[in-house]
Amino acid sequence: xxxxxxxxxxxxxxxxxxxxxxxxxxxxxxxxxxxxxxxxxxxxxxxxxxxxxxxxxxxxxxxxxxxxxxxxxxxxxxxxxxxxxxxxxxxxxxxxxxxxxxxxxxxxxxxxxxxxxxxxxxxxxxxxxxxxxxxxxxxxxxxxxxxxxxxxxxxxxxxxxxxxxxxxxxxxxxxxxxxxxxxxxxxxxxxxxxxxxxxxxxxxxxxxxxxxxxxxxxxxxxxxxxxxxxxxxxxxxxxxxxxxxxxxxxxxxxxxxxxxxxxxxxxxxxxxxxxxxxxxxxxxxxxxxxxxxxxxxxxxxxxxxxxxxxxxxxxxxxxxxxxxxxxxxxxxxxxxxxxxxxxxxxxxxxxxxxxxxxxxxxxxxxxxxxxxxxxxxxxxxxxxxxxxxxxxxxxxxxxxxx
Numbered sequence: 001x002x003x004x005x006x007x008x009x010x011x012x013x014x015x016x017x018x019x020x021x022x023x024x025x026x027x028x029x030x031x032x033x034x035x036x037x038x039x040x041x042x043x044x045x046x047x048x049x050x051x052x053x054x055x056x057x058x059x060x061x062x063x064x065x066x067x068x069x070x071x072x073x074x075x076x077x078x079x080x081x082x083x084x085x086x087x088x089x090x091x092x093x094x095x096x097x098x099x100x101x102x103x104x105x106x107x108x109x110x111x112x113x114x115x116x117x118x119x120x121x122x123x124x125x126x127x128x129x130x131x132x133x134x135x136x137x138x139x140x141x142x143x144x145x146x147x148x149x150x151x152x153x154x155x156x157x158x159x160x161x162x163x164x165x166x167x168x169x170x171x172x173x174x175x176x177x178x179x180x181x182x183x184x185x186x187x188x189x190x191x192x193x194x195x196x197x198x199x200x201x202x203x204x205x206x207x208x209x210x211x212x213x214x215x216x217x218x219x220x221x222x223x224x225x226x227x228x229x230x231x232x233x234x235x236x237x238x239x240x241x242x243x244x245x246x247x248x249x250x251x252x253x254x255x256x257x258x259x260x261x262x263x264x265x266x267x268x269x270x271x272x273x274x275x276x277x278x279x280x281x282x283x284x285x286x287x288x289x290x291x292x293x294x295x296x297x298x299x300x301x302x303x304x305x306x307x308x309x310x311x312x313x314x315x316x317x318x319x320x321x322x323x324x325x326x327x328x329x330x331x332x333x334x335x336x337x338x339x340x341x342x343x344x345x346x347x348x349x350x351x352x353x354x355x356x357x358x359x360x361x362x363x364x365x366x367x368x369x370x371x372x373x374x375x376x377x378x379x380x381x382x383x384x385x386x387x388x389x390x391x392x393x394x395x396x397x398x399x400x401x402x
Contacts, residue, residue: 076350148279
């Protein structure tokens with residue numbers, strides 16, 4: 001279907017989303033608001049308040065993301081074997097919301113390490129079961145919009161968190177600990193909202209089948225087309241390094257540090273806005289085409305960062321880069337739901353999220369090495385090439401209509 005001949009996304013489309021989708025959207029918004037009140041300030045807190053160095057930051061973030069990625073596989077598989085995914089999702093959100101404010105009391109980097117690990121454990125526990133739940137509340141023709149809406153709410157929280165933190169620190173300069181303690185409020189609201197989420201009984205055949213398998217069993221039930229898409233995704237992910245490198249490149253060419261939070265918030269504005277339209281477009285057009293468009297934008301912006309040395313054009317590239325998230329994040333999740341059955345959907349989302357997370361760690365390490373050895377232009381060029389290669393492969397392994 002040609003997207004130009006179909007109705008545009010309207011407010012009525014959003015109002016028709018199920019109540020549970022809205023509740024999970026608001027839960028993600030408040031959770032990300034709480035998280036992003038801390039995360040952008042963590043390097044400053046470690047170096048200026050605790051007196052730790054860059055190595056400790058690398059250890060903390062690397063271990064946190066590794067734990068997050070591994071747990072997504074386990075929690076996804078467990079949710080397929082459970083009569084209810086909701087309690088696993090509640091446990092994940094509760095863990096993060098309870099431990100995050102404990103950053104207030106950290107006096108050394110190992111204590112920061114423990115809080116950060118526990119926070120990411122919560123994220124790892126909730127991610128795959130939540131994505132599987134969202135699939136059950138969406139018709140196939142509206143899955144892209146459901147996941148796009150959820151990502152938009154997530155990014156909106158990522159806008160509000162840093163802005164609230166900036167206002168607080170403008171009034172109470174350097175009072176990081178009080179700020180961290182205040183994150184308990186949005187975290188508590190997020191958990192409270194989950195009590196209003198209703199989950200119907202899961203299909204009996206799914207539970208019966210899952211009960212006969214071990215926690216790590218049943219992988220053969222995931223279809224070959226799912227694994228083929230994962231192979232292509234790995235190629236793309238190996239070129240998808242941390243966005244921190246983009247910010248570093250911007251500061252290298254003249255962006256003042258004071259503008260970094262504002263530019264970061266602006267990126268999330270683009271992400272939030274485009275996520276709604278990207279998900280909806282994948283419903284009206286096709287998932288493969290929207291993902292290819294998003295990956296193409298990624299390749300183009302990385303090529304821009306490899307060849308442009310002027311701050312103005314690079315800022316434009318940086319904001320255009322946000323469109324890649326809007327087109328891809330919700331659409332990829334909708335495609336995973338399309339490719340798999342309900343009884344294995346938690347497992348599929350766990351594997352998908354783990355591939356993205358572990359791949360991002362490998363990509364960042366490789367990107368940093370190339371940056372250090374031969375320069376940033378070559379690092380960004382490598383990312384662009386891998387994105388183009390993955391885009392070409394996508395057309396060979398994913399049909400236009402699943």
